[in-house]
Amino acid sequence: MSASPAKFDPSRAAKFMLKHGHSAKIGLSYHAHGADWVELELPWRDDLVGEVERGILASGPIISLLDMASGLSIWTATGEFIAIATLDLRVDYQRPARKGAALIGHVECYRLTKSAAFVRGFAHDGDPSDTVATMSGTFMSIKQDPRNV
Amino acid sequence: MSEPQPSPGTLTAYAQSLGIVFHSVEDGAPVLSFEFSGDVEGRPGHLHGGATSGLLETAGYALLRNELARLERTHRLKPINITVQFLNAGKQRTTYAKARITKLGRRNANISVEAWQDDRDRPIATAIMNILMAEQDSPA
Numbered sequence: 001m002s003a004s005p006a007k008f009d010p011s012r013a014a015k016f017m018l019k020h021g022h023s024a025k026i027g028l029s030y031h032a033h034g035a036d037w038v039e040l041e042l043p044w045r046d047d048l049v050g051e052v053e054r055g056i057l058a059s060g061p062i063i064s065l066l067d068m069a070s071g072l073s074i075w076t077a078t079g080e081f082i083a084i085a086t087l088d089l090r091v092d093y094q095r096p097a098r099k100g101a102a103l104i105g106h107v108e109c110y111r112l113t114k115s116a117a118f119v120r121g122f123a124h125d126g127d128p129s130d131t132v133a134t135m136s137g138t139f140m141s142i143k144q145d146p147r148n149v
Numbered sequence: 150m151s152e153p154q155p156s157p158g159t160l161t162a163y164a165q166s167l168g169i170v171f172h173s174v175e176d177g178a179p180v181l182s183f184e185f186s187g188d189v190e191g192r193p194g195h196l197h198g199g200a201t202s203g204l205l206e207t208a209g210y211a212l213l214r215n216e217l218a219r220l221e222r223t224h225r226l227k228p229i230n231i232t233v234q235f236l237n238a239g240k241q242r243t244t245y246a247k248a249r250i251t252k253l254g255r256r257n258a259n260i261s262v263e264a265w266q267d268d269r270d271r272p273i274a275t276a277i278m279n280i281l282m283a284e285q286d287s288p289a
Contacts, residue, residue, distance in 0.1 A: 021190035022197035025166075047166040058163035059228045060206055064199025086198045090232040 008075045010038045023068055026061045037108035038072040040065055042123075044100050055099035059133075062103065062123055063091055066135045069107035074117045074139055077109035082141055084117065089137040097132045101125040107135070115141050159214065164207045167200060171211075178247050179215060181208045185241040196239025196273070205262040205276040206231060208246035213258055213280060216250060224282035229257065237273045242266040244273070257281055 014030035017023065018040075026048060031039040042048070042057075042065040050058030067089060075081050097103050106128065107121030117139040122131040160169060164181075167189055172182040183189060183204055191197030210226060217224060244266055252259040262276045 021187055021193075022200045023191075025188040026199075046162060048163050050161040050163050052162060058161050058203070059231065060163055060167075060199065060203030063202040063206075063231070063233070064197065067197075067199045067202070085238070086233075086235045088232060088234045089198065089202070090230065092230040093228040096227075 007079045008081055010072045010076045013075070013081070014038075014040070014072065017072075018068070022064060026064055028065060028068055031104055033072070033076055034108075036073060036077040036110070037106060037121075038069050038076055039104050039106045040069045040072070042103040042105065044097070044102055051096075054096070056096040057103065059091070059093060062093075062097075062105070062133050063089065065103060065105035065123060066091060066107060066121055066133070067137070069105040069121060070109075070119045070135075070137050070139065073107045073109040073119055073121075074112075077112060077117070084139045085142045087116075087138040087140050089135065091133050091135045093133045094131050097123075097125045103132060104128075117141070159211070160207065161210075163203065167203055169204055169207050172245060175247060177215075178249065179208065179211045180245055180247045181211060182243055182245045184243055185239075189244075194241055196244065198233070198235055198274075201235070201239055201244065201264055201274050202231070202233045202276065204244060204246045205233060205248075205264050205274060206278065208264075209248045209260040209262045209276065209278045209280070212248040212250060213253075213260060213282075216253065217282070222282075223285050225285055227281040227283055229279040229281050231276055231278045233274055233276045235274050237271060239264075239273045240266060251277075255282075 010033045027043045111118040120136045123133045168183045172180045189200035246264040248262040
């Protein structure tokens with residue numbers, strides 16, 4: 001038996017993955033993880049606001065937060081870094097996030113099939129039972145299709 | 150004939166930080182765009198799904214705000230939900246988005262949005278948004 005590659009570790013992977021591109025732009029950072037879930041943190045920042053008068057975070061960064069946590073939860077559940085593409089993502093907004101509060105995005109990969117991964121999650125600003133948003137999404141493995149890589 | 154051009158000042162701080170600008174007006178609907186840059190990059194060389202979603206959503210709000218202004222209605226807009234379908238990988242090109250109001254009710258609006266790059270007939274993503282139109286100073 002050949003040595004298997006190291007199991008995907010989101011706490012380590014996040015260190016470099018979140019340092020580039022859009023994730024770095026909005027300031028995402030690693031928060032916690034379990035066997036099939038990952039939590040990332042989105043800071044409250046002036047340049048992420050959608051409603052200046054009330055200091056309400058735009059919903060766009062919340063989608064980005066949950067999208068990134070989705071990918072990491074899938075790699076955590078599979079134990080390996082595979083190429084995936086988001087098929088669809090739905091976000092329901094329950095209430096605005098409190099001004100100045102960082103958001104935690106929690107996403108679990110609750111089901112894996114040969115070619116698809118199903119995730120669900122939520123975002124909160126301190127109390128996980130009082131969600132700011134809930135989400136669900138579907139991702140496809142794209143390792144079989146070089147056209148999309 | 151000239152259609153009213155919304156001013157960039159009406160874009161949110163978040164939209165401006167992603168480099169989203171008003172590109173043009175088509176059939177009365179604003180076409181928004183952003184250039185590819187590190188700020189909107191996900192997988193190396195490709196658009197981040199979250200950034201694409203941000204552009205789609207901004208185009209949806211821009212159209213709804215325009216339409217409400219035209220009807221002289223004032224509301225606070227609050228997102229109810231958004232469903233984004235990702236159809237093709239976004240490449241290192243300019244990305245455009247334009248919305249259509251499917252239903253404009255008294256309290257909520259249903260809006261569909263499309264984002265594309267080189268080929269208008271090959272959208273990279275579409276979204277359906279439900280937006281609550283609250284009274285200007287009501288709590289919800």
